Amino acid sequence: MRPPTTRGYDDLAALMTRMTGDEKHEPAATSTLDVLWVLYDRILRVDPARADDPDRDRFLVSKGHGPMALYAVLAARGFLDEAALDRFAGFDSNLGHHPDRTLVPGVEISSGSLGHGLGLAVGTATGLRLQGRAARTVVLVGDAELDEGSNLEAIQYAGRAGLAGLSAVVVDNRSASHGWPGGIAARFAAEGWATVDADGRDHDTLERAFRTVHDDRPLAVVAHVEPKGSPR
């Protein structure tokens, strides 16, 4: 099924350094790193050799900002040539500060402007459901990104439609300017989603969260990491 992993989690920091030049990375740059690794290592049924397989799981990174962690994981999993990392954000590079799906193998959506991924994921999950495919759609959003009202439209509709093929993972580094009093999970729960709060750095906890049974409704995993700006 999946090709042997040539790189492991411990190699990701070095892969990111090839893009940033920094030996040590700020938490903001790595807030998604563990979520990404768990998804690609344990959850998603994706294969670089069959990147166009209509039955592949779809992973949509809505929060396109800070994509170095994504590129590092894609390189580690064999989707990307590692040499591409060295040309990061150059004019001829296929890797920019926001990803372009037409340039990067394994990237399902082009993102950058916040608040588009959840709506695209609703359409993707609906399309897969209409085609009778069991593939899962997982969309990653940030807690600050949820400020965008467009997310609400998608969260509300997905809950009402019982879109069980859809999972959202909210990486919460408490960067939303006005916060989320009462927590983020409660907002998804009110709209009919199954919800789990998880330590966004603990791989086993994240894996269990992503394996939560949600047969008749979408799933939201809120992955809590260090607040933006704090040392890890």
Add this chain to the structure above:
Amino acid sequence: MTGFALLTATQQPAPTPPDQRERFYALLPELLASDPRAVALLADIGAGYVDAGPAVADRVINVGIREQLLVSAAGGLALTGMRPIVHTFAPFLVERPYEQVKLDLGHQDVGALLVSAGASYDMAGAGETHFGPRDVALLDTLDGWTVHVPGHADEAQAQLRAALPGDDRVYVRLSGASNARPYGTGPGMTVLRRGNRGTVVAVGPLADRTLAAVEDLDVTVLYAPTVRPFDAATLRSTLSEPDVVLVEPYLAGTSVRRVAEALPDVRHRVLGLGVGTAELRRYGSPADHDAAHGLDADGIRRSVTRFLS
């Protein structure tokens, strides 16, 4: 459905042409049945009129009054290989979710069939919030859009059917105004009349009144049911005096640049008639607004005569 009755009653002149929007709703179940990739996305508008049978009901999706989601979901469906047919009133389909049209269709490099109703001021009594004269100009800022402006329900039906099998980005601008009969379905322009003193391009439902307006003038009249791509070849091949008048049912001047691009080597003059940008802050009827914008037959005659004299 008067629309279908009229399709077969060709011998007798129709007192009222069939309504484009009614035709679209009646056609939709057939479009869905004909193509398993087709999926209709609605944002409440039209949801009460579409009568889809059980075989295709799961492919009529009403997201409620959520126009950002409407277009984003279309992008996601297209990413899985589906062919979304996306419908609401023009300002809520193109203006409100403009960034979704730009990013979730264009930037994702996927397509959809966007079908608007209401046109520039079909719902004159509803006022500015429901007017959609900016749609074609906005789509002109984006890449890869085919824009149909049917002048008759039969034309709209043919354009919708033809657009369904593709993967491209297509906008069909349905209007409450109509010509008495169809003149063509694009993508090229139809030559309605040949003359020697200039060319008048009538877009979509403005053809009949344009023909009436220039009845006594020695001009060529071209009919454009499709404006993007703009049929430069027919404009060039039929050109007499290089004076060109565009009669467009949306923002005045929207296609002026296309005429300039069509005639880069010809010294020419061009006049763009259409809906003004100034808010009138008036209600009334579409006919009132036609007159106010100089888009009734009298207004078109005055403008064309002045321009050519």
